[in-house]
Amino acid sequence: MAYTTQMDAAAKGILTEQMRAVAEKEGMDPDLLLARVAAGRIAVPANKNHKSLVPEGIGEGMRTKINVNLGVSKDCCNLDAELDKVKEAINLKAEAIMDLSSYGKTGEFRRRLVEMSTASIGTVPVYDAVGFYDKDLADITADEFIRVFEQHAKDGVDFMTVHAGINRNTAATFARSGRKLNIVSRGGSLLYAWMQLKGEENPFYERFDELLDICAEYDVTLSLGDACRPGCIADSTDASQIHELITLGELTKRAWARHVQVMIEGPGHMRLNEIAANVQLEKRLCHGAPFYVLGPLVTDIAPGYDHITSAIGGAVAGAAGADFLCYVTPAEHLRLPTYDDMREGIFAAKIAAHAADLAKGTDDGKWDDAMADARRALDWEKMFELAIDPEKARRYRKESFPEDSSTCTMCGKMCSVRNMNSVMDGKDVNII
Known part of the structure; x- marks a missing residue:
């Protein structure tokens, strides 16, 4: 029986090679895994063109996974140095690597990354658009944003962050909010600026069905980005964040109707006592989709130590039901992480993930x-x-x-x- 995506296969009762590997690794009954993948509660990111992948499951009943952010920028564009970080991240058993490259030969780096990496690969296509087309933001068209997304899918990227929830309604809520730190998401700020400059709707929201066509063709998992995540304690759990989360829940249902897997990205900075409630909100508003959190960072006062503020929040979030932790390094808010910064960030995130697994029983101790x-x-x-x-x-x-x-x-x-x-x-x- 033919299938298009891991979710489509699960709905048809087909245990794919990738799902079988996940079930064995997690010690989960294959029938239970099938049911949860079919329901969207577990994602198995696995692009058909990522041939070196060792698949992982992210979601309900799985071990808490960690992601490592890497990639080149205009100020730091040494591809070989970033690839050395990739090798070490894989050696340290990070389950996913996100290429956040925003300058230079991004395509070359991405393809080398996909070729060598056994870990899942994620990207944020909107970061790449300016460098890809060598144009100012205002000169990029909606078609061009979609084409960059498609190119990343063809290159073998397993999951892509798309800030589709910051549509014009969400943007209007933000504009009224009086936030202390505005929009700190790089992708979210780019799309907000693009909408303001062009007077048009966010193309990733307006043309969401086209994204689903591409995802279904290559089996790409959508990581629905949190453009309005709080960038400081004062902005946590505000109207902008929650408005966007409601929109992401609506988009999740549309994706699942096409058997496209979804993860939801979650808040950055918030007080410790708000974390569990935010996990519950995501699980409720986004129908149990896997939750992918940056931190959360539980205080704003620790530049140079934000791997610690993040690990504290990550452990609490994971224990409350978050499924996927994005690592934070000591260099957060300060510079592109060095090799040593990356190692510190990985160990902090792995400790947080393990502590969470002990708390929620996905690790036997x-x-x-x-x-x-x-x-x-x-x-x-x-x-x-x-x-x-x-x-x-x-x-x-x-x-x-x-x-x-x-x-x-x-x-x-x-x-x-x-x-x-x-x-x-x-x-x-x-x-x-």
Whole structure:
């Protein structure tokens, strides 16, 4: 039986090669996976032209996945340096990589990325349009925006962020809102400016059916972008954000009617106590579609440490039901991330995702139990093997070696684990 997309196959009861791989990886019953993909509650991004892909599932009952943002800009346009980051991101088991390139040979970079990456690839076509056509924003036509989207699909991109929810109605709500930080989404700001300059409707909203035709042809997952995501705590959960979210829920139903998979992108900055409610809002207004969050960043005061503010919010969001975390690096708000910034961001996001999985039960805790056993045995080599970042753990240990090799330099012979082991084994405790 023929099928067009993963969602179409699931609706027809066909377990594709990609779905079978996801079911095995997640330990999920294939029939349950089929039902959730067919209902739109799980997405399996898998462009037909991405031949090197090792597929992942994103959504209900799945482990929380992470995405790594990479790509060149006008100020930093070293393709080889970005590809080195890609290799390391894949080595560190990031499930997805988003190419946010906005300058230069974007097509060359994107095609090399798709060819080499086992991780899912995402892009934001509107970023590419200015460089692709070498035109000012006001000179780009609606047709040209659609053609860039189609080119990315042909190149093998698995999911594309499209800011289709910032239509003229949403824009009018924003204009009345008196926001402190206006629109911080790069794609959202470009489309808002384009609409203002041209006096026309957002082409990604007005011609949404054309996007669905392209998605169905190549099996591209739509990541419906949050153009009105809050860029500071003061703007969180406001009328602009919620108006757009309602629109994204309407677009989700239209996409599913064509068997096109959908993810919903979520808020950037918000207070800790608002995060769970925002996850519930998305799941309700967007009919259970997988939720993809940037952070959320829980405070605005930490430039240089925003991988931490993001990980705090990401853990809370994931525990509340968010499915996909976009990493944030220490360079957020400051510069294009370096190789080391990227590593820090990945580990912060992976820790947040794992913490969320423990909370919602998609992780059985065996990894943590194994680390507890290794710590009780003071088996340092085993602790390093189990560490999320073995390299850093080994380096810290090597830089400060204790008098008693079974302990660390924090406690030495006063180590509680060492001394409790002795007491429980009926031995003397020798501290001096």
